[in-house]
Amino acid sequence: MKKYIKYFVFLFALLAMSCQKEDYAFGAIDTPTNLKITAEIVGKTAEMPYGDGSGKVNFKATADKVISYKYVFSDGGSENAPNGISEKRFNTTGINKYTVTVIAYGRGGVATNITMEVEVFSDFKDEQAVQFLTAGTSKKWYWAAAEVGHLGVGPNDDNVDKNWIPDYYKATPFEKAGSPTSSCLYENVLTFSLVDGQLKYQLDNGGATFFNAAFEAIGGGSSGSDACLAxxxxxxxSVLLGPSESVVMKNPKHAEQTRGTMLNFSDGGFMGYYIGQSSYEILSITENRMTVRAVMGGNTALAWYHTFTTTPPNQNPTTDYTNLVWFDEFNTDGAPDPSKWVYDLGNGDNGWGNSEKQNYTNAASNVVVQGGNLKITAKKEASGGFNYSSARLKSEGKFDFTYGKVEVRAKLPIGGGTWPAIWMLGANYATNAWPACGEIDIMEHVGNSQNLIHGTLHYPGRSGGNANTGSKTIPNVSTEFHVYKAIWSPASVKIYVDTELIHSVPNDATLPFNKDFFLILNVAMGGTFGGAIDSAFSQSAMEIDYVRVYQ
Structure with a gap:
């Protein structure tokens, strides 16, 4: 019996110790009392009982046993105010009544609240902006699709260097064109009108709106991506102007970064791209160009940027480029200009990926400037362990470019197995392996199909034997010079011989043809495209009169 008593006493002691360890103290719970709120309408006088038109009201809340306060305003705004003081600007034009609720928090998380009403006058005006928007009557605006960043997104935070620019993403020119999932954006016509002194707005979306993926369900979509939806x-x-209270306005240089005027659209109005927002801050505006910023609905960490002009975008422009930016006329005899060209040497990996039979060199017997022409000569001779030699020049690291017109005046080699090419490769090929880097073949010719010129684009899903290609028979390509040309724009890549179009491919943001490429000139022998080499072949050259690039 004594043993049981000892065990019982010991167990009781353990339980007592355990209970002591779990005896947490929560502290006092204090409900705030004596909560009061005062409101000072800025500029209020006997003659101006609703204030001076600034829309500003200074609030002060006091209470006993309080830790912090929060203001909730009926216009949708709210503010934490640890000291109970808040300066609020109400933006709706005219005399308007607002409900203001103050929540006072005490220890233990308990709270109490009080509500009051204020009636305030706001007469914010930006008559110049209205004039720019409407030209005094009515004006149509369109997406500035030809500009980089006409659609973009960036942070909405206190980073003064980045919160006023589309730092995360900038659309390339006509990025959304050419695709049924996005091209509807450029069909938008935004009309601002002045009717009896009131600013009005109408969006003609052509029946379809480009929805941000977060809101596509509103248009009946479920793809998980941005999409054009009926x-x-x-x-x-109606459009009400008001002063901006965005994070940009708090920047030290905000006067250089934003106009500070808000466009507030009634009835869910929006400016073309659906992001769940009806209030847009004008960053800049002139008679023919406007950039606005809008915080994304449902995600206040992001701000979207839209740029508009008064010129309708052409989604399928006949683009030409006339400013000569880079060229080689090959007027100096000797080796090619080292400030413009470098060499690929050897036979590459598996014959440059095509089972080609030549060894590329930089020897004068294979590549030389002579008599006003560049001559790239393929020869039947032992070279680097192969039975043929030739040369391949490229502008990589010397001249890379995005968009433009390329013209190469050339006379092509002759003979079964010859495979001359004038082409371009995506400059990021080292980190974005072919075909993801993209390839534009301005001219390919094989001696086994004399006079048949090919123009081809390679990209994911369309490469190698499944490439996007066109061809045309052109007389006398090995006895006469012809101009082989590509016009490469955000909307398309068009390939010509002289003035004859031989292939055209629409360009859009899903393709790799919206970044830097470099030029390549070469004559290959045999391989998967060049085919069987004529046993009688000894040598033949591609002669190039000039290479010119316009933008």
């Missing part, structure tokens, strides 16, 4: 955006909206 949507009725008709109806005239």
């Amino acid at each position: 949507y009725d955006a008709s109806g005239i909206k």
Whole structure:
């Protein structure tokens, strides 16, 4: 029995110790009392009982046993105010009544609140912006699709260097063109009108709106991506101007970064791209160009940027480029100009990936400037362990470019197995392996199909034997000079011989043809495209009169 008593006492002691360890103290719980709120309408006088038109009201809350306060305003705003003081600007034009609720928090998380009403006058005006928007009557605006960053997104935070620019993403020119999932964006017509002194707005979306993926369900979509969806955006909206209170306005240089004027659209109005927002901050505006910024609905960490002009975008422009930016006329005899060209040497990996039979050199017997022409000569001779020699020049690291017109006046080699090419390769090929880097073949010719010129694009899904290609028979390509040309724009890549179009491919953001490429000139022998080499072949050259690039 004594043993049991000892065990019982010992167990009781353990339980007592355990209970002591779990005896947490929560501290006092204090409910704030005596909560009061005062409101000072800025500029209020007997003659101006609703203030001076600034829309500003200074609030002060006091209470006993309080830790912090929060203000909730009926216009949708809210503010934490540890000391109970808040300066609020109400932006709706005219005399308007607002409800203001103050929540006072005490120890233990308990809270109490009080509500009051204020009636405030706001007469914010930006008459110049209205004039720019409407030209005094009515004006149509369109996406500035030809500009880099006409659509973009960036942070909405206190980073003063980046919170006023699309730092995360900038659309390339006409990026959304050419695709049924996005091209509807450029069909938008935004009309601002002045009707009896009131600013009005109407969006003609052509029947479809480009939705941000986060809001595509509103248009009936479920793809998980941005998409053009049928949507009725008709109806005239009222537009109220107001002063901006964005993070940009808090920047030290905000006067250089934003106009500080808000466009507030009624009835869910929006400016073309659906991001769940109806309030846009004008960053800049002139008679023919406007950039706005809008915080994304449902994600206040992001701000979207839209740029518009008064010129309608042409999604399928006949683009030409006339400013000569780079060239080689090959007027100096000797080796090619080292400031413009470098060499690929050897036979590459598996014959440059095509089972080619030549060894590339930089010997004068294979590549030389002579008599006003560059001559790249393929020869039947032992070279580097192969039975043929030739040369391959490229502008990589010397001249890379995005978009433009390339013209190469050339006379092609002759003979079964010859495979001359004038082409371009994506400059990021080392980190974005072919075909993801993209390839534009301005001219390819094989001696086994004399006079048949090929123009081809290689990219994911369309490469190698499945490349996107066109061809045309051109007389006398090995006895006469012809101009082989590519016009490469955000909307398309068009390939010509002289003035004859032989192939055209629409360009869009899904393709790799919206970044830097460099030029390549070479004559290969045999391989998967060059085919069987004529046993009688001894040597033949591609002669190039000039290479010119315009932008």
